[in-house]
Amino acid sequence: MERVPILKIGDILLVSIQIxxxxxxxxxxxxxxxxxxxxxxxxGVIIDISALDIVDSFVxxxxxxxxxxxxxxxxxxVVVGMRPAVAITLVELGLSLPGIRTALNVELGMALLERExxxxxxxxxxxxxxxxxxxxxITS
Amino acid sequence: xxxxxxxxxxxxxxxxxxxxxxxxxxAVAVKLSLVDQTKVVTAASELARNTLVYGGGGSVEAGPxxxxxxxxxxITFADQGPGIADLDMAFTDGYTTGGGLxxxxxxxxxxxxxxxxxxxxxxxxxxxxxxxxx
Numbered sequence: 001m002e003r004v005p006i007l008k009i010g011d012i013l014l015v016s017i018q019i020x021x022x023x024x025x026x027x028x029x030x031x032x033x034x035x036x037x038x039x040x041x042x043x044g045v046i047i048d049i050s051a052l053d054i055v056d057s058f059v060x061x062x063x064x065x066x067x068x069x070x071x072x073x074x075x076x077x078v079v080v081g082m083r084p085a086v087a088i089t090l091v092e093l094g095l096s097l098p099g100i101r102t103a104l105n106v107e108l109g110m111a112l113l114e115r116e117x118x119x120x121x122x123x124x125x126x127x128x129x130x131x132x133x134x135x136x137x138i139t140s
Numbered sequence: 141x142x143x144x145x146x147x148x149x150x151x152x153x154x155x156x157x158x159x160x161x162x163x164x165x166x167a168v169a170v171k172l173s174l175v176d177q178t179k180v181v182t183a184a185s186e187l188a189r190n191t192l193v194y195g196g197g198g199s200v201e202a203g204p205x206x207x208x209x210x211x212x213x214x215i216t217f218a219d220q221g222p223g224i225a226d227l228d229m230a231f232t233d234g235y236t237t238g239g240g241l242x243x244x245x246x247x248x249x250x251x252x253x254x255x256x257x258x259x260x261x262x263x264x265x266x267x268x269x270x271x272x273x274x
Contacts (some may be wrong), residue, residue: 022153022159023189054178056158057243073267087180093182093247117188 006036012113013037013075014106015047026062033066037073044113045070048106050081057076060095067100076116080109129134145203145208150191159188159200170204172273180213180271181249187213187217187267194237195219195223195265202243205270212253214273220264227259 002025007014013036017028028107033045047063050053055063067077078101090097101116103109146166148158167177184202191198198219205214224230229243231249236242249255254270 018155022157024153048220053164054182054185057247058185058189061152075177083178085175088175089182089251092250093177094187094243094250095247 001014001025001028006032008036008042010038010042011042011117012044012046012110013040013042015049016051020052021059023058026059030062030066030069033071034069037070041115043075044110045075045107046106046109046113047077047078047079047108049086050063050080050083050105051080053083055082055086055090055095057093059084059088060093060097063099064097066087076113078103078112079106080106088099143229147199147201149197149199150188150217152192153199154213156185156188156192159202160185163213164204166202166204166213167271170273171270172213172271173238176271176274179251180215180269183251183269183271184215186244186248187215187269190267191217191219191221191265195221197221207272210272212270214268214270216266217267218253218264218266223255223261223263224257224259225261 002019002027004017004021011132013033015033037045047066063079070077078104082102101112103112146162147160148155150156150159161180162175164181167180172180180191188200191200196219198217198221200215200217202213202215205212229235231246234242248269252269252271255267256268259265
């Protein structure tokens with residue numbers, strides 16, 4: 001079975017998904033990442049999905065689960081690089097990825113994580129406001 | 141279904157990936173827009189996974205269609221699984237019997253232009269979807 005590599009860059013773990021993942025590969029990534037967070041003590045996770053031409057509900061749920069697991073392990077997760085067509089499709093599908101921080105690219109994702117870490121004391125809850133605007137389901 | 145259609149037996153996770161790849165290839169071939177390609181491949185992924193997870197496996201057949209005015213792509217997902225007892229519930233966002241998000245069926249329907257479902261308890265489910273070029 002293929003595996004998604006996890007790179008450590010300073011205090012951040014970088015995951016760049018370059019393959020069309022089978023469901024089992026996505027679940028494996030979830031476990032591998034949890035292990036790496038604990039092993040490295042990293043406080044940030046960036047998941048680059050710029051190579052993914054679709055994100056279906058399974059992958060979406062996996063991303064949300066990864067973000068939740070990371071949180072419990074004291075790491076913040078940012079999903080970066082979502083393609084416009086993927087964003088449109090996700091919202092129409094009904095998946096607004098609540099609780100997932102996003103940024104347009106890796107660089108902005110790193111900046112976001114640094115800011116997060118900077119004002120960590122109250123930064124977590126405040127950011128949830130961002131989700132409300134995108135959680136509407138478009139039906140046609 | 142006119143044009144040459146292709147069939148994939150869906151019995152593993154890998155087959156769901158193969159369905160996505162087949163649908164993507166067909167969607168590009170009939171020149172769906174990038175957003176529509178993304179939508180139909182995503183819908184196919186949801187429905188193929190349903191075929192696998194809820195239907196216990198089955199088959200997917202996909203091919204180009206042409207109604208004289210527009211070209212498109214049509215995909216049929218068939219299984220001999222338990223069938224769906226309550227279709228209204230199954231199409232409700234957030235309703236699931238399988239531990240998923242409950243978005244597969246309702247979400248997939250929003251992503252395509254035509255959506256036909258035939259299901260009978262104890263006999264199986266067959267879903268045919270069509271996405272037309274704009």
